[in-house]
Amino acid sequence: MAPPVERTDAQVVRDILAGDRDAYRLLVRRYGDTLHGHALRMTASQDEAADLVQRAFVQGFRKLRSCREPERVGAWLFRILANLCTDHVRSPRRRDLRITELASLLPSEADPSLDAAAAEIRARVWGALESLTPEQREAFVLKHVEGRSYEEIAAVMDLSVASLKMRVHRAREALRGLLEEYA
Amino acid sequence: MNGELHGHLDGNIPAEALDHTDREEADEWNRMVASFRQAAPRGGAPPWLEQRVMAELESLPEPGPLRRALGWLVRPAPVRVSPLTVGLAAAVLVVALVPRSAPESGPSGVQTAGSASEEPVVYVQFVLEAPSASSVAVAGDFSAWEPSFTLTDPDGDGVWSARIPVRPGVHGYMFLIDETRWQTDPNAERYQDDGFGNRNAVLAVGASG
Numbered sequence: 001m002a003p004p005v006e007r008t009d010a011q012v013v014r015d016i017l018a019g020d021r022d023a024y025r026l027l028v029r030r031y032g033d034t035l036h037g038h039a040l041r042m043t044a045s046q047d048e049a050a051d052l053v054q055r056a057f058v059q060g061f062r063k064l065r066s067c068r069e070p071e072r073v074g075a076w077l078f079r080i081l082a083n084l085c086t087d088h089v090r091s092p093r094r095r096d097l098r099i100t101e102l103a104s105l106l107p108s109e110a111d112p113s114l115d116a117a118a119a120e121i122r123a124r125v126w127g128a129l130e131s132l133t134p135e136q137r138e139a140f141v142l143k144h145v146e147g148r149s150y151e152e153i154a155a156v157m158d159l160s161v162a163s164l165k166m167r168v169h170r171a172r173e174a175l176r177g178l179l180e181e182y183a
Numbered sequence: 184m185n186g187e188l189h190g191h192l193d194g195n196i197p198a199e200a201l202d203h204t205d206r207e208e209a210d211e212w213n214r215m216v217a218s219f220r221q222a223a224p225r226g227g228a229p230p231w232l233e234q235r236v237m238a239e240l241e242s243l244p245e246p247g248p249l250r251r252a253l254g255w256l257v258r259p260a261p262v263r264v265s266p267l268t269v270g271l272a273a274a275v276l277v278v279a280l281v282p283r284s285a286p287e288s289g290p291s292g293v294q295t296a297g298s299a300s301e302e303p304v305v306y307v308q309f310v311l312e313a314p315s316a317s318s319v320a321v322a323g324d325f326s327a328w329e330p331s332f333t334l335t336d337p338d339g340d341g342v343w344s345a346r347i348p349v350r351p352g353v354h355g356y357m358f359l360i361d362e363t364r365w366q367t368d369p370n371a372e373r374y375q376d377d378g379f380g381n382r383n384a385v386l387a388v389g390a391s392g
Contacts, residue, residue, distance in 0.1 A: 032228035
């Protein structure tokens with residue numbers, strides 16, 4: 001008996017829209033890690049990241065009919081999550097966080113070897129990101145932390161490469177103070 | 184920070200092409216970027232994510248038969264036709280349209296549609312600034328309050344717009360963001376209470392726009 005052929009994203013989306021709600025778990029398995037990684041880098045919080053990813057998947061399910069390219073449903077889900085992340089980072093409660101509080105938000109259990117000095121650098125570096133606008137922060141994280149190409153980011157975020165470069169350039173300018181501190 | 188340095192950090196200009204000062208600054212930037220990557224929190228999705236998402240989906244109502252039928256109607260599906268069928272269909276279309284070829288004209292500066300026996304339709308430009316939205320639709324009296332008209336933001340600047348056919352008259356309307364949040368048009372000329380504690384924007388459309 002031949003092994004079952006894995007369904008493509010487009011087939012999975014078609015099955016879900018036809019009423020096979022359980023097929024949605026395949027998309028959660030395929031893209032859960034990618035979405036969670038980005039949410040984590042945007043929020044520096046395991047709890048907040050997990051909550052945002054869960055909301056993104058539920059929102060994605062509710063509006064799946066509006067996904068115009070089912071073969072690229074992963075990128076479409078990523079965009080939903082990215083919008084939720086920028087909204088979340090922009091929220092007044094979130095922006096009230098102080099840099100020193102970030103250290104306690106970071107997942108030390110994920111890296112038990114982290115010493116105090118490294119933890120301080122981590123908190124300072126990620127605290128600097130908190131000073132950027134949500135859009136600048138998103139662009140900087142995608143480009144420099146996640147190492148994606150401009151073309152890839154522009155396609156996912158539905159932005160022109162020129163607009164995206166401008167955001168990254170402004171993020172660098174805003175972070176320049178930190179660079180001088182490290183020099 | 185100058186253009187050459189940005190170009191280098193973007194990967195377009197090699198380090199050798201930079202002058203001494205820019206190269207030093209580029210090295211510092213590269214060290215800082217490395218520290219960002221090193222400091223980046225890592226970790227896959229929690230193991231309970233799939234279970235929680237599926238549990239939340241279970242609580243959502245199943246789409247009714249009408250919605251499923253509508254979904255079937257609007258979902259694109261491949262259709263195979265022979266050239267002969269296309270030719271016959273085109274011939275029938277030509278025959279059907281020839282007697283109705285009398286031109287119609289709308290008022291100056293207004294796009295209208297509809298035959299002489301029908302009330303003309305005026306195309307109204309709807310605009311909403313919503314930078315963080317992933318979808319925007321408009322619903323109102325003119326659509327039986329179904330958010331069936333979607334706005335687009337092709338250049339990604341956060342300004343969503345669409346030209347939508349509306350019959351002359353006074354219409355209440357609202358924007359629906361991300362299929363979940365209703366928002367009153369902040370730039371409407373008039374507003375009215377909707378009876379549920381919110382305000383609808385009001386649009387007055389004359390026969391001439």
